[in-house]
Amino acid sequence: MAYEFGAIEPKWQKRWEESGCFHVETGGDRPKFYCLEMFPYPSGALHMGHLRNYSIGDLTARFLRMNGYNVLYPIGFDSFGMPAENAAIKMKIHPAKWTLDNIDHVTGQFKSMGCSYDWRRMVKTCLPDYYRWSQWFFLRMYERGLAYKKHAPVNWCDSCGTVLANEQVIGEGVCWRCGTPVVKRALEQWFLRITDYAEELLENLDNLSGWPERVLTMQRNWIGRSEGVRFDMRIADTDLSIEAFTTRIDTIFGVTFVALAAEHPIVERLAEMMPRGRRDEVLEFVRRISSRSAIERTANDGDKMGIDTGFEAINPVNGTRAPVWIADYILMDYGTGAIMGVPAHDQRDFDFVRKFGLGIIPVVRAEGETAPNPDEMTAAIDADGIACNSGEFDGLPTPVAIEKIGEWFESNGWGRRETQYRLRDWLISRQRYWGTPIPVVYCDRCGTVPLPESSLPVELPFDARIPDNGGNALLDCEDWVRTTCPRCGGPARRETDTMDTFICSSWYFLRYLSPACDSSPFRPEDADYWMPVDLYIGGIEHACLHLIYARFFTKVVSDLGLVPSDMREPFTGLLTQGMVVKDGAKMSKSLGNVVDPDEIIKKYGADTARLFILFASPPDKSLDWSDKGVEGANRFLNRVYRMVDESASELRSAKRAAVSMDSLPAGPGKDLKRLIHSTIDRVTKDIKDERQFNTAVARLMELYNGLTVFNPGNEIEWSLFREGVESLLLCLSPFCPHICEELWEAMGNDDYLATARWPSVDTEALKADRVTVVLQINGKLREQYEVEPGLSKEELTKRIMDQPSAKSRVGGKEIVKVIAVPDRLVNIVLRG
RNA sequence: GCCGAGGUGGCGGAAUGGCAGACGCAGCGGACUCAAAAUCCGCCGUGGGCGACCACGUGGGGGUUCGAGUCCCCCCCUCGGCACCA
Numbered sequence: 001m002a003y004e005f006g007a008i009e010p011k012w013q014k015r016w017e018e019s020g021c022f023h024v025e026t027g028g029d030r031p032k033f034y035c036l037e038m039f040p041y042p043s044g045a046l047h048m049g050h051l052r053n054y055s056i057g058d059l060t061a062r063f064l065r066m067n068g069y070n071v072l073y074p075i076g077f078d079s080f081g082m083p084a085e086n087a088a089i090k091m092k093i094h095p096a097k098w099t100l101d102n103i104d105h106v107t108g109q110f111k112s113m114g115c116s117y118d119w120r121r122m123v124k125t126c127l128p129d130y131y132r133w134s135q136w137f138f139l140r141m142y143e144r145g146l147a148y149k150k151h152a153p154v155n156w157c158d159s160c161g162t163v164l165a166n167e168q169v170i171g172e173g174v175c176w177r178c179g180t181p182v183v184k185r186a187l188e189q190w191f192l193r194i195t196d197y198a199e200e201l202l203e204n205l206d207n208l209s210g211w212p213e214r215v216l217t218m219q220r221n222w223i224g225r226s227e228g229v230r231f232d233m234r235i236a237d238t239d240l241s242i243e244a245f246t247t248r249i250d251t252i253f254g255v256t257f258v259a260l261a262a263e264h265p266i267v268e269r270l271a272e273m274m275p276r277g278r279r280d281e282v283l284e285f286v287r288r289i290s291s292r293s294a295i296e297r298t299a300n301d302g303d304k305m306g307i308d309t310g311f312e313a314i315n316p317v318n319g320t321r322a323p324v325w326i327a328d329y330i331l332m333d334y335g336t337g338a339i340m341g342v343p344a345h346d347q348r349d350f351d352f353v354r355k356f357g358l359g360i361i362p363v364v365r366a367e368g369e370t371a372p373n374p375d376e377m378t379a380a381i382d383a384d385g386i387a388c389n390s391g392e393f394d395g396l397p398t399p400v401a402i403e404k405i406g407e408w409f410e411s412n413g414w415g416r417r418e419t420q421y422r423l424r425d426w427l428i429s430r431q432r433y434w435g436t437p438i439p440v441v442y443c444d445r446c447g448t449v450p451l452p453e454s455s456l457p458v459e460l461p462f463d464a465r466i467p468d469n470g471g472n473a474l475l476d477c478e479d480w481v482r483t484t485c486p487r488c489g490g491p492a493r494r495e496t497d498t499m500d501t502f503i504c505s506s507w508y509f510l511r512y513l514s515p516a517c518d519s520s521p522f523r524p525e526d527a528d529y530w531m532p533v534d535l536y537i538g539g540i541e542h543a544c545l546h547l548i549y550a551r552f553f554t555k556v557v558s559d560l561g562l563v564p565s566d567m568r569e570p571f572t573g574l575l576t577q578g579m580v581v582k583d584g585a586k587m588s589k590s591l592g593n594v595v596d597p598d599e600i601i602k603k604y605g606a607d608t609a610r611l612f613i614l615f616a617s618p619p620d621k622s623l624d625w626s627d628k629g630v631e632g633a634n635r636f637l638n639r640v641y642r643m644v645d646e647s648a649s650e651l652r653s654a655k656r657a658a659v660s661m662d663s664l665p666a667g668p669g670k671d672l673k674r675l676i677h678s679t680i681d682r683v684t685k686d687i688k689d690e691r692q693f694n695t696a697v698a699r700l701m702e703l704y705n706g707l708t709v710f711n712p713g714n715e716i717e718w719s720l721f722r723e724g725v726e727s728l729l730l731c732l733s734p735f736c737p738h739i740c741e742e743l744w745e746a747m748g749n750d751d752y753l754a755t756a757r758w759p760s761v762d763t764e765a766l767k768a769d770r771v772t773v774v775l776q777i778n779g780k781l782r783e784q785y786e787v788e789p790g791l792s793k794e795e796l797t798k799r800i801m802d803q804p805s806a807k808s809r810v811g812g813k814e815i816v817k818v819i820a821v822p823d824r825l826v827n828i829v830l831r832g
Numbered sequence: 833g834c835c836g837a838g839g840u841g842g843c844g845g846a847a848u849g850g851c852a853g854a855c856g857c858a859g860c861g862g863a864c865u866c867a868a869a870a871u872c873c874g875c876c877g878u879g880g881g882c883g884a885c886c887a888c889g890u891g892g893g894g895g896u897u898c899g900a901g902u903c904c905c906c907c908c909c910u911c912g913g914c915a916c917c918a
Contacts, residue, residue, distance in 0.1 A: 002870090214836050214912075221835065221914045228918080246918060259918095304916075329916040339918045347833095348916050422917060543913080615856070616844060621837095622911090624844055628857055636856085642871095695846065698855035705855095774851050779899040781851055819898050825850055829898050 002634075003641040005605030009738040013111055021755050022065075022116045024072055026513075026529045033069040034530050035061045036509055036571070038538030038546070039076045039123070042102035043083045046109045048580040048587055048613075048625065049539065051597045055610045056577060056619050056693070057537050058115045062734035063687050065116070066758040072530050073116060074512040076123030077103050080131075080435045081501045082160055082177055085473075088434075088466040095434045096462065099126055109598065113606045114737050116754065121515045125504035130511060131436040132457030133521035134503050137553070139439060140560055142450050146193045147428075149448065153263060153332065154427055156185040161470045162431040163189055165500060166424045167222075167545045176545070184290070190438060190497065191425040194552045198223055198421040200568070201551055210535075210573035212620065218543040224422025229406050230336065231415025233258060233313040236321055240269060242313055245335035245420060248345065249409065250401035253390040254363035256353065257341035258313040258324045259306065262289035263332040270309050270324070282307055282326065289328045304329050304352050315340075316414040318391070327352060335420055343380060344372075350380035363389045364398060426549065428500040433464055433473035435498025443485035443492040452486050458494070472496060505546050506553035509533055509570060510563075520562070527563045536571040543576070575691060578622040587625070595625055607736035608634040614735055615697040637739055640704055640732070644725055644743040651725060652748040654718035661764045669720055670769065672710050676724045677765035679703040683731045684758070697735060703728050722747070727759045775806055776827040782809055793820040800826040 016022060037057040040050055061073035077099075084095035091098070103124060110117065123130060141147040155164040157175040163185070168176040175182055194201075202223045205216050228247035235241060242258060260267055267286060271279050285307045306327040313322050322341070329348055330339055343353040344362040353360060360374035364385040371388045372381065384398035393401050409415045429438070437458040439451040451458060461480040464473035474480065474496040485492035513526035538546075554570040557563055579586050582593040600609045612633035617623045644651065664670045679699050686696035707728065712721040725747070733740035733753045744753045768789050773796065775783040783805050791799065797820045800806050806828075814831040 212837090217836050218913055224914085224917065226917075244918080248918080327916095329918095331917070334917045336918090342918095346918070348918080351916090420917080422914090540912080618845085621845090626844070626857070629844070632856055639871095692846095694844090695855080698846075701855055772851080776850080776899070779850090779897090784851075817898060819850095821850060825899090827850080827898055 002638055003645075003739065005607060005738065008742045009112070009114065009606055012738045012741045013114055015741075016114075016116065016752070016754060017111075017119070019752070021752055022073070023118050023120060024070055026526050028070050030068055030070040032072070032530060033064045033535075034072045034509075034533045035064065036073075036512075036533045036536045037075065038536070038542065039078050039505070039508060040106060041078045041081060041083070042099060042106050044102055044105075046106055046597055048595055048597055049577075051113065051609060052577055052580055052613050052619075052623060053537055053539070054110065054113060054115055055613045056575065058113070058737075059610075059614060059687070059693060059734045060535060060537070061116055062737060062754065063758070065754070066730070066734070066756060067688075068757070072512070073118060074121040074123070074515075075110060075115070075117045075119075076121075076508055076512065077106070077125065078501065078505050078508070079103065079124050079126035080498075080504055082432065082434070084434045085432060085466050085470075089468055089470065094462075095466070096126065099434075100124075112598075112601055113610070116737070121512045123508050123511050123515060125436075125501075125508060126434070128457040128459050129518070130508075131504065133511070134436045134499060134507070135439040135451075135456050135458060136453060136521060137503075137507065137556070138499070139450050139453060139456075141192060141556065142440075144559075146196065146556065147190060148193065149188060149190050151186065151188040152191075153184045153186050154189055155182045156187075157182055159470075160432075161472070163187060163427055163429060165427045165502070167426075167548065168500075168502075189427055189429040191427050192552075194426045194548075195421060195423055197552055197555050198225070198423045199419070200555060201423070201548065202421075204551070204569055208569065208572070208574070211571075212574065212576055215540065215543045215547065215574060215576060219548060222423065222544040222548065225419060226421075227417070227419050229409055229415050229417050231316065231409055233316060233322075233340070235270075235324065236312045236314055238270075238273065238311065240266060242266060242324070242338045243336045244338045244340050245418075246340055248342065248402070249405045250387060250390070250393070250396075250398055251342040251345045251363050252315065252317050252340065252405060253393075254342040254344050254361045255315050255320075255322050255340045256343060256359040256361055257322050257349075259327040259330050259339050259341050259349075259352070260309075260324065261330040261332040261337040262286045262326055262328065264326075264330075264337045266338075267309075267326060270311055274310060278310055282309060285326060289326075304348070304355060306352060306356060308356075316409075316412070323358070325352075325356070333424065334422065344374065344377065345380050345382055347380040347382065350377075361389060363387060367397075426500075426552070428503060429497040430500055431472045431496075432498055433460070433466060435501060436503060437474075437498055438495040440495040441483055441485060441492040442495070443488060443490060445490050446485055446487045446492075449485055449487050449492065455486065460498075474498070502546060502549050506549045507557065509550070510557065522562070524562055527567070531563060531567055532569060533571045533573075535573040535575060537575045537577060539579075540576040547571075547574075575619060577619050578617070580623045580625055582625040595627075600630065604630060604634045605637075605738070607739045608637055611637065611697065611736050614693040616694065618692055618694055620691075636701060636704070637736060639708075640728070641739060641743065643704070643708060644729075644746060647721075648746050650712075650718060651722050654712075654722040655715065656722060656726075657719055658723060658762065659716055659720040661762070661767075663716060664720070666769060668710055669717060672706055672720060672724060673762075673765045674768070675703060675706040676720075676727050677762045680727055680731060680759050681761045681766060684761070687734070693735070696731075700728060700732050700735075703731075729753065730756060730759050771823045773800065773823065774825045775800055775803075775809070776825055777809055778829055779827060789823050791822060793822060796820050796822060797826055801828075 035057055037053055061071050065071045079099045084099045087098045088095045138147055155169050157164055157180050159178045159180040160175060169182045170176045173182055202225055205219055226247050228245055229249040230245045232241045232243050271282055306325045309324045311324045313324050341349045343349040343360045345364055362371045362374060365371045365388045366385050387393045387396045387401040393405060406417045437460055439458045441449050443449050461477045464477050466473045481494050483492050483494050510522045513530050514523040517523050550570050555568055558565055558567050585591050587594045612630045616629055661673055664673055682699045683696045686692045707724050712718045729740045729744050741753045770786050771789045773785050773787050774781055787799060797818055815828060816831050817829040819827040
């Protein structure tokens with residue numbers, strides 16, 4: 001007989017909700033814990049990845065609540081974005097309706113999972129009472145110069161019809177949402193000055209000890225700090241100069257050419273001065289290079305293209321002239337868009353000169369060797385060495401040469417040392433309707449004018465019609481666009497771009513703290529109490545997206561004085577859950593290997609689904625979906641149910657007094673007592689310290705196995721059995737809350753397991769009264785003996801050596817050495 | 833190329849330098865049943881032996897150690913990130 005999860009689960013979901021037992025308030029005596037999950041985008045229904053995310057979160061929240069923490073565990077919806085607009089076009093339905101309907105559906109799914117959220121704190125980012133504060137943050141940033149508009153080459157996704165931030169161009173240069181290759185377009189767009197925080201974003205990573213190493217590495221890579229020298233080279237016979245950046249200023253004497261990015265602004269100036277024929281060639285080259293997408297650019301890996309401009313740059317250190325080329329491997333958006341070419345010590349430059357027949361001057365030699373002969377070089381030497389052909393700097397080791405030549409440049413006023421980052425400012429404009437309006441108007445007289453705080457929120461016009469071609473519906477909302485300038489009262493037009501949805505998700509965790517606050521984004525006293533988030537659970541895919549943006553926002557919020565000045569990081573603990581895979585591939589519609597959470601919950605119940613997900617693998621590894629494994633989890637719950645159900649009346653009447661170890665005779669009773677408490681001990685450590693939920697479940701299965709073979713025969717044994725069953729239910733309840741509540745009630749308890757105290761470990765019961773000690777001969781396992789614990793090395797050695805079986809193992813051979821590890825083993829090393 | 837994670841039975845996965853394979857899945861055998869399902873009991877790394885046992889075994893090769901899945905060096909493979917980043 002299978003237990004009636006279909007009746008049990010809704011029963012407890014209803015009771016929990018009605019009792020408000022998961023509501024939390026700021027303050028109190030208990031220690032606080034903020035357990036946060038990456039909130040979902042409501043694109044229809046939850047998938048298995050969500051189920052995993054929220055099973056882990058709910059387990060954590062329930063466990064800590066039972067352990068005496070005041071646990072903030074909220075949920076909400078990241079509800080602006082493209083899918084709503086796509087649905088609007090496809091299904092002729094308003095994005096708002098589509099979104100809000102989905103939110104209702106997904107809310108029902110969360111409830112059917114048994115998640116212990118404080119539902120009063122629900123946040124929906126597409127509602128004005130939320131996005132009003134995103135606009136408010138924008139205005140604060142604008143005041144501080146952190147939000148600005150500039151004309152720049154930006155990433156454009158043709159399919160989404162909008163620009164994208166650098167972080168949203170992924171893989172081989174495709175759109176993060178739709179996978180379309182991204183192209184560059186020169187447009188005027190809004191940016192947030194995240195690069196102002198580059199150094200701090202990088203530095204603070206060292207303090208995030210609760211983050212997985214791989215996420216830290218990914219962010220370090222992404223921010224990409226490098227130290228070098230920025231300097232100018234005059235272009236001979238012109239009044240122009242080229243600015244270059246290098247991390248290897250020690251190789252300055254090895255410059256044999258200079259290369260510019262095709263998009264470099266100086267190219268046009270040079271072109272104007274070129275003879276007609278060359279000008280046409282150069283401009284044609286530039287056109288060809290700059291029209292390529294990232295994919296095309298990386299496709300011809302290695303093979304470099306270039307064209308000589310006919311101009312020469314003058315090396316500031318010795319006045320030598322180097323030809324100025326335009327090369328396809330120079331990127332406009334890194335450094336200065338121009339480089340000094342040192343083929344002897346940079347492989348890319350080396351490849352370039354070999355193709356175009358330019359010179360090579362080695363200026364670094366290996367220690368103890370002479371400078372290489374340029375004609376015999378087959379590759380650039382980029383390793384550190386000793387400076388040569390470098391005038392007064394000859395003989396200096398590379399790091400010293402970098403230091404000295406850097407100082408020399410600064411003292412001569414040729415350039416300055418500086419730090420470069422790969423991180424770019426965050427492009428936040430989106431040419432989309434379904435997003436937060438940017439609170440700015442354009443006035444003929446006053447120019448760009450930020451709206452006053454009192455006019456917030458700038459609400460999205462509801463009656464917009466999404467054009468079938470996927471364009472921005474706001475462009476057609478003439479009544480909305482036309483407005484008056486808050487400064488001069490004259491006619492003005494609203495900004496029709498909306499904000500990147502990653503703005504919404506950059507501060508939602510603060511809104512949960514004070515969801516109803518209407519005088520500021522959140523109440524500072526709530527943030528003082530709850531922040532930072534103690535554990536944040538979500539997918540690794542946000543390592544260089546949301547997780548960088550939210551860190552940046554938090555630093556800005558701190559600088560604005562809304563949270564204490566030392567609160568610089570939002571998330572102290574991070575758990576990146578692994579993917580859910582089936583048949584060796586990530587679940588996806590196109591592969592047809594998707595398993596619908598609703599169907600699993602309907603067929604086996606939420607408790608089974610949660611148990612399987614938490615048991616099948618450690619949370620940060622990928623999870624192999626197995627229908628058979630789900631059945632196994634279900635089987636286990638059925639067994640637990642039967643065990644309690646079959647002896648419910650005896651359990652109810654059993655005395656609920658902890659049976660002490662002393663009162664039990666040696667044998668099954670003591671063994672069970674020990675099992676109960678070692679299980680509590682291990683499960684607690686597995687959840688709290690290791691976050692190894694799979695092994696915690698295994699331990700609980702072992703406890704169940706121990707309980708089923710125990711046959712209580714007297715009053716004490718029934719009390720012990722009750723202690724065991726209750727411990728099992730208490731420890732299992734964060735994994736499978738419904739069935740545990742049901743059985744808890746069946747045993748005659750009238751409190752909620754959800755708010756019960758986690759069982760404590762009887763340390764007396766952990767002490768073993770005998771241990772298995774193994775005998776090794778030359779490190780190989782030979783015999784096993786039962787002895788009392790706590791024997792000293794000497795006692796143990798003597799005891800084991802006296803065993804007849806041990807004596808015969810040794811025979812007459814010479815004993816070289818005996819190693820004894822108390823309570824574990826004796827290893828006898830024999831000669832020959 | 834650089835950085836990170838990983839490689840353990842048929843499968844998912846366990847193992848503070850000390851009994852490799854916990855727990856589960858699958859499989860095999862048995863009980864119950866007219867039968868099946870469900871349930872319960874037993875077996876379950878490979879090779880050898882009737883057997884108690886023996887040998888081998890954690891991607892490959894070396895090393896440290898009384899003892900290595902675990903520590904060190906070299907190599908191979910898988911996954912993930914970054915990548916003409918100057």
